[in-house]
Amino acid sequence: DGARIVRFFDAGGTLREEASFAADGPLDGPFWRRFPAVEPSPFADARIRQERGAHAGGQPVGIWTFLDDDGQVLRTVDRGVAFRGDDDGAVAVVTRVRDRGGAELASSDEHYLRS
Secondary structure, three states: OOOEEEEEEOOOOOEEEEEEEOOOOOEEEEEEEEOOOOOOOOOOOOOOOEEEEEEEOOEEEEEEEEEOOOOOEEEEEEOOOOOOOOOOOEEEEEEEEEOOOOOEEEEEEEEEEOO
16 A cells, blocks of 8 residues: 555664654654653653654644653643544544643643634
């Protein structure tokens, strides 16, 4: 079907990123990335050293997990479903942010009407 998985390794040969791509190019499927301790984290919470999630049609979807160096979950975020861009009259955006214990820190459930 032409789908592929691309892996990136650091200079020492340790896996740094694994991403799935659809045959036509966009990210599509499981995604994992780690940030070495010697580099700054791209996140406001500098303890985040790994992220795991999935893409659909190039868009982050579903549950994303953010972990520390030891693989302990620091945050989870539900990114919802991909926007399809078809003739649907509305788009639902659901966001849930949870702490390591699973307690919900923030939530939003918004609906946008398209013209």
